[in-house]
Amino acid sequence: KAGVTQTPRYLIKTRGQQVTLSCSPISGHRSVSWYQQTPGQGLQFLFEYFSETQRNKGNFPGRFSGRQFSNSRSEMNVSTLELGDSALYLCASSLRAATEAFFGQGTRLTVV
Amino acid sequence: GESVGLHLPTLSVQEGDNSIINCAYSNSASDYFIWYKQESGKGPQFIIDIRSNMDKRQGQRVTVLLNKTVKHLSLQIAATQPGDSAVYFCAAALPSNTGNQFYFGTGTSLTVIP
Numbered sequence: 673k674a675g676v677t678q679t680p681r682y683l684i685k686t687r688g689q690q691v692t693l694s695c696s697p698i699s700g701h702r703s704v705s706w707y708q709q710t711p712g713q714g715l716q717f718l719f720e721y722f723s724e725t726q727r728n729k730g731n732f733p734g735r736f737s738g739r740q741f742s743n744s745r746s747e748m749n750v751s752t753l754e755l756g757d758s759a760l761y762l763c764a765s766s767l768r769a770a771t772e773a774f775f776g777q778g779t780r781l782t783v784v
Numbered sequence: 785g786e787s788v789g790l791h792l793p794t795l796s797v798q799e800g801d802n803s804i805i806n807c808a809y810s811n812s813a814s815d816y817f818i819w820y821k822q823e824s825g826k827g828p829q830f831i832i833d834i835r836s837n838m839d840k841r842q843g844q845r846v847t848v849l850l851n852k853t854v855k856h857l858s859l860q861i862a863a864t865q866p867g868d869s870a871v872y873f874c875a876a877a878l879p880s881n882t883g884n885q886f887y888f889g890t891g892t893s894l895t896v897i898p
Contacts, residue, residue, distance in 0.1 A: 676827075703884045715828075715873065715888035728885045762827050769884040770816045770877050775827035 674699065676765050676776035684782045690751040693779045697744050697765030704746040705773065706738060709760040718761075721746055722769075753783045786811040786887035788876050796895045803861040805892045807874035812855060814876040818886065819848055819859045821870045828873060831859070861894075869896045 677696040685691050697704050705728075706718040717730040721740035738748040744765075750757055760780050764773040787810040797803045809817075815836040820828035834841045834848045834857075841848050847860040857874050871893045875886040 678827075705884060705886070707888075714890045715875075715886075717885050717887070720884050722884070730885075764886075766884055770879065771884075772830055772833055773818065773875075773884070773886060774830055775820070777827045 676763055676774055678761075678763050678776035678779050680779060681777065682780045682782075684784060685753050687753055687755060687783055689753050690749065691753060691781060693748045693750075693761055693763075693781075695746045695748070695763030695765075695776060697746070697763075698774060701765035701767050701774075702744055703766040703768055703773075704740055704744065705764045705766070706746070706748050707762045707764065708732075709762055709778070710758075715762070718748070750781075755783050757781065758783045786814055786876050786878055788874060788887045788889040790872075790874065790889040790892045792892055793890070794893045794895070796897060797864050799864060799866060799896050799898050801864055803859075803864045803868070803894060803896075805859045805861075805872050805874075805894065807857040807859075807889050809855050809857065809874075809876045809887075811876070811878060812852070813878055814855075814887075815879045816877040817848070817850065817857055818875045818877075819846075819857075820873045820875060821868075822873065822891070823870045831872075864894075864896050866896045866898055869894055 705720040720728040740746045760778045762778045818833045819831045822828045871891040
């Protein structure tokens with residue numbers, strides 16, 4: 673059974689640009705969550721999608737958005753990038769709420 | 785919301801010894817917990833989980849203990865091996881019929897000394 677796949681693995685962007693990250697969950701999993709991981713803040717919850725609907729949202733500015741497709745694949749978009757957006761962005765998939773959440777390898781975003 | 789913290793940011797143990805990593809959470813309503821292991825350059829790897837209706841759960845070489853009275857969670861690794869060197873996170877989830885959100889601790893870096 674394939675795990676959670678995130679693409680791309682690495683990205684370098686310039687301030688002011690926008691970026692789209694992709695996540696393919698484990699087959700059959702309908703819940704996809706996104707987290708930002710930085711050395712200082714640890715893992716911070718961004719948002720969660722289930723059956724194409726955003727159910728939960730963390731405390732991030734509106735520049736961070738996402739969506740989920742009918743096949744459960746999810747994308748996360750960050751617009752008007754800032755230096756502080758440099759982080760490891762992790763996607764986790766679950767069968768449903770309050771069950772095992774499995775992470776992908778993450779996308780390392782560097783904003784210069 | 786929920787606030788999760790680990791007691792020690794770093795822990796060093798001798799190979800073959802047992803390791804204990806501790807975690808505290810703030811919200812007594814949290815009812816589901818997961819321990820993750822994260823190696824350098826990789827995403828967090830699921831180790832073991834426990835629900836609030838249990839006090840203890842065992843896996844292969846790992847045991848999770850939950851003390852709801854003091855809101856404390858621990859991960860015990862038996863016969864620690866060099867491959868166990870990593871950062872360990874605990875994560876807590878509040879009961880939710882509408883979503884799936886985990887609150888993470890800041891992590892304990894475990895170093896196994898050969």
